[in-house]
Amino acid sequence: MKKINKESFRNYLNDVYQLKITFYEEFNEFVCFFEIDCFSEDCKHKLSIEVSDENIKFGAVTKEPSIDFSLYDFVIETNKEAEEFVEQINEFGWPKEFK
Numbered sequence: 001m002k003k004i005n006k007e008s009f010r011n012y013l014n015d016v017y018q019l020k021i022t023f024y025e026e027f028n029e030f031v032c033f034f035e036i037d038c039f040s041e042d043c044k045h046k047l048s049i050e051v052s053d054e055n056i057k058f059g060a061v062t063k064e065p066s067i068d069f070s071l072y073d074f075v076i077e078t079n080k081e082a083e084e085f086v087e088q089i090n091e092f093g094w095p096k097e098f099k
Contacts (some may be wrong), residue, residue, distance in 0.1 A: 058085060
């Protein structure tokens with residue numbers, strides 16, 4: 001059973017971030033990826049989000065290309081919780097120290 005409405009969350013991100021979305025790809029019918037340049041201008045990281053039917057994963061990745069196998073720091077299982085998490089990021093910034 002689907003817990004996440006991918007289309008609804010995609011629309012939410014488009015409303016919140018608009019031109020800050022630097023990358024979007026539907027990997028297949030089950031998973032899509034976003035990269036969003038939403039942190040301060042001098043920050044060397046961007047927000048990375050993976051959205052599936054099961055959960056929404058959030059991570060901060062460097063703007064410079066790199067391979068990071070521990071990509072996602074937070075896994076959220078409902079649209080509402082994910083939207084609240086995005087609001088917290090916008091208000092307070094990323095909740096962890098950047099590596």
